[in-house]
Amino acid sequence: MAAGRLQGKTAVVTAAGQGIGRAIAEIFAREGAQVWATDVDVAKLDGLTGTSRRKLDVRSEGDVATLQHEVGTADVLVNCAGYVTHGTVLDCDESTWDASFDINVRGMHRAIRAFLPGMLERRAGSIVNIASCASSVKGIRNRYVYGTTKGAVIALTKSVAIDFVARGVRVNAICPGAIDSPSINERMRATAAATGQTYEAVRKTYVDAQLNGRLGTCEEVAWLAVYLASDEALNTTGHVHFADGGLAL
Numbered sequence: 001m002a003a004g005r006l007q008g009k010t011a012v013v014t015a016a017g018q019g020i021g022r023a024i025a026e027i028f029a030r031e032g033a034q035v036w037a038t039d040v041d042v043a044k045l046d047g048l049t050g051t052s053r054r055k056l057d058v059r060s061e062g063d064v065a066t067l068q069h070e071v072g073t074a075d076v077l078v079n080c081a082g083y084v085t086h087g088t089v090l091d092c093d094e095s096t097w098d099a100s101f102d103i104n105v106r107g108m109h110r111a112i113r114a115f116l117p118g119m120l121e122r123r124a125g126s127i128v129n130i131a132s133c134a135s136s137v138k139g140i141r142n143r144y145v146y147g148t149t150k151g152a153v154i155a156l157t158k159s160v161a162i163d164f165v166a167r168g169v170r171v172n173a174i175c176p177g178a179i180d181s182p183s184i185n186e187r188m189r190a191t192a193a194a195t196g197q198t199y200e201a202v203r204k205t206y207v208d209a210q211l212n213g214r215l216g217t218c219e220e221v222a223w224l225a226v227y228l229a230s231d232e233a234l235n236t237t238g239h240v241h242f243a244d245g246g247l248a249l
């Protein structure tokens with residue numbers, strides 16, 4: 001049997017319970033990685049066969065330290081945990097700001113601080129951060145604090161990449177467009193209920209923003225993550241990569 005593209009690598013994935021993180025955990029395992037699939041809601045990890053499943057809340061330094069202790073050195077860290085808050089600057093009070101930054105940005109900071117030292121010892125490692133087109137790439141209506149956090153994720157990615165490029169560790173960001181995940185469908189239903197539109201009408205507005213005329217799939221994001229995690233991308237660091245159906249054009 002041909003070796004998988006991630007054969008021999010140990011990979012940690014946050015927010016692997018559903019959506020993009022789950023597709024990444026599944027496809028990484030199929031490509032031969034030893035995957036540590038983690039999520040704040042451990043029940044969501046059920047059925048992720050071929051992976052080691054653990055509870056990890058990216059808001060908890062203790063959870064991150066416990067996992068790192070168990071895993072030891074990881075070859076790959078995928079920071080996927082992220083939370084979407086709706087609204088403009090006028091809707092964003094201090095606690096909303098803090099909660100968004102705590103999950104979307106500080107969660108990545110915590111995980112990188114835990115797993116980077118082992119990568120540096122080996123002079124090898126790949127960190128993949130899931131950002132978004134709603135970020136420094138593009139203003140998206142009613143995504144004020146979410147887009148601000150994801151812009152910070154891109155800056156964080158470039159900062160860590162430049163600091164450690166000469167020591168064998170690569171750091172890249174992925175910006176998905178609108179991806180057909182459980183949470184985007186929940187958001188469409190909530191918008192439909194709040195605005196008196198049908199779910200189908202709201203879904204059409206998301207689809208119309210994708211220049212290729214459809215939502216992306218979680219698997220399409222996962223395949224980009226496979227590339228960035230693998231040795232195929234050894235000369236690639238500090239960049240933003242898109243799986244966005246043309247949303248950012």
Ligand SMILES: NC(=O)c1ccc[n+]([C@@H]2O[C@H](COP(=O)([O-])OP(=O)(O)OC[C@H]3O[C@@H](n4cnc5c(N)ncnc54)[C@H](O)[C@@H]3O)[C@@H](O)[C@H]2O)c1
Pocket residue numbers: 014015016017018019020021038039040041044056057058059080081082083084103130131132133175176177178179180181182183184218
């Ligand atoms: N779906 C999209 O259209 C889209 C677009 C651009 C970027 N993204 C980004 O991709 C990532 C995944 O999004 P998705 O829509 O596929 O997933 P999702 O929102 O459907 O699922 C998120 C998962 O994160 C977990 N989670 C929530 N809080 C957590 C925490 N504190 N610690 C650990 N896990 C936690 C949940 O339990 C859930 O399993 C996020 O960072 C999101 O911002 C998604």
